[in-house]
Amino acid sequence: MGPMGDMTDPATEPRWLTDEEQRTWRAYLHATTLLEDHLDRQLQRDAGMPHIYYGLLVQLSQAPRRRLRMTELAKGAKITRSRLSHAIARLEKNGWVRRENCPSDKRGQFALLTDEGLDVLRRTAPGHVAAVRQAMFDRLSPGQLTQLGEIMRVMAEGLEPAGPDADLPWLR
Amino acid sequence: MGPMGDMTDPATEPRWLTDEEQRTWRAYLHATTLLEDHLDRQLQRDAGMPHIYYGLLVQLSQAPRRRLRMTELAKGAKITRSRLSHAIARLEKNGWVRRENCPSDKRGQFALLTDEGLDVLRRTAPGHVAAVRQAMFDRLSPGQLTQLGEIMRVMAEGLEPAGPDADLPWLR
DNA sequence: CGTACATAGTTCAACTTTCAAGAACGAGTC
């Protein structure tokens, strides 16, 4: 923030949210926190891990040879490498994931899904899908489903890595 | 949660997500985690607290006499009383919130927003609104805004505390 | 080669969240 940044004209009121925007924002916060809580509890209970960890196993299961480089996995799950390190350490303790050195880059590590990990996924996936379905898809009309997808893609676009004021937009 | 292999028994075959449902689900996860991360960082940087804590101050600021019973506040923020206790302890250390005994119920506590807390809110609200606006409302058409509100209300309805058969929803 | 800088991943300390008690009070009942 430059020296001018703090000295914006006090007369320039911030654009507050309209009434409908406020209602939508509240509904958004309400629904997303309830859903995240719901899925976290569901998976903690049925699979013994939080939602994010489950997502890591899912990603690994869909990757070629059931393995991914740590950085790729972190990017896919939208978490920091630090957080991933801890998560993989925990999943490794559970025997669901193993680490493996990358032959072509000695700094690199693969995280790979073990057979046991795949088993956990197979056992718990149906319940998880059912929970998601019940919370979201069973309640939305086909039109709403499409709309929601559209809206979420628009939002994600504006938040994509390097954030809002894109890091080096002139290099694109 | 893709096709997890060969679960060919029709009796136990769960209803997987359709292609469009999967795309929407991914987009939803993607967008919501990016946004939550974004707001958390924005507020941590500008206000020195995570999004949830900020929400607590907002709720207090809108309550009569800037105070709420702990349980009410927890309900409003959709968090457990335990989590709230810790959070309020932290905010109290910052001098933004104070506790006060409830005269009519000796078990009860009020959390109340201090003048300093209100100040923090005043200073940081414009930036926060701008962040929300930039991430969401500046990108959505009026129709999408309405749709999103509708959709989120539908979802929340199905997840409301003590909500739908929290039991074995997939056995309906 | 050597220097400089970038990348991959881990680790540490501080912080936040969860879960399972637990302490204190209120309310109904006898």
Place this chain on the structure above:
DNA sequence: GACTCGTTCTTGAAAGTTGAACTATGTACG
């Protein structure tokens, strides 16, 4: 009163997250 049960809120330990510092390796360039 005394008993029971539910409610309110707190506590402590374990688990998870964050951001910065750190190790080790790759890469670009003179």
